[in-house]
Amino acid sequence: MKDSYALGPFAIRNVEVVGPKVGAELRKQAIYVTLYALGGMLVYIAFRFEWVYGAAAVLAVFHDVLITLGFFSLLHFEISLTVIAALLTLVGYSMNDTIVIFDRIRENNRLLRRNRSLTWSTSPSIKLFRERS
Numbered sequence: 312m313k314d315s316y317a318l319g320p321f322a323i324r325n326v327e328v329v330g331p332k333v334g335a336e337l338r339k340q341a342i343y344v345t346l347y348a349l350g351g352m353l354v355y356i357a358f359r360f361e362w363v364y365g366a367a368a369v370l371a372v373f374h375d376v377l378i379t380l381g382f383f384s385l386l387h388f389e390i391s392l393t394v395i396a397a398l399l400t401l402v403g404y405s406m407n408d409t410i411v412i413f414d415r416i417r418e419n420n421r422l423l424r425r426n427r428s429l430t431w432s433t434s435p436s437i438k439l440f441r442e443r444s
Contacts, residue, residue: 341395348402349369349372349373350369352365352368352369352372352406353365353366353368353369356368356369356409356410356413359410360413360414360417364413368406368409368410368413371405371409372402372405372406372409375401375402375405376398376401376402379398379401380398
């Protein structure tokens with residue numbers, strides 16, 4: 312059977328193993344890079360919107376990732392490279408959603424400030440129209 316179903320001339324060229332020292336160093340670098348990225352997001356959103364919005368966005372993204380990691384910890388799932396990629400995707404989508412929501416809030420605040428005088432000036436005429444009908 313081996314002769315009729317051969318896989319081909321494949322060979323293992325090398326095997327690499329990451330030891331505990333290298334793993335700890337990679338973990339430390341990943342934490343630093345994540346903190347720098349969250350700081351960059353804070354600066355970007357603070358520049359584009361307000362500082363309070365930037366802090367809220369970073370806190371929300373941190374919360375999303377923390378809850379997800381909590382579920383992985385409770386269910387004893389292994390955190391592999393695929394899971395880290397999924398967490399980074401979660402951060403990206405969450406930040407995009409946060410920026411869209413903050414942009415809508417900013418638009419609505421502008422419209423509310425602009426239309427506040429119209430609302431108060433047209434309100435008596437609407438009341439008169441309703442009383443007449």
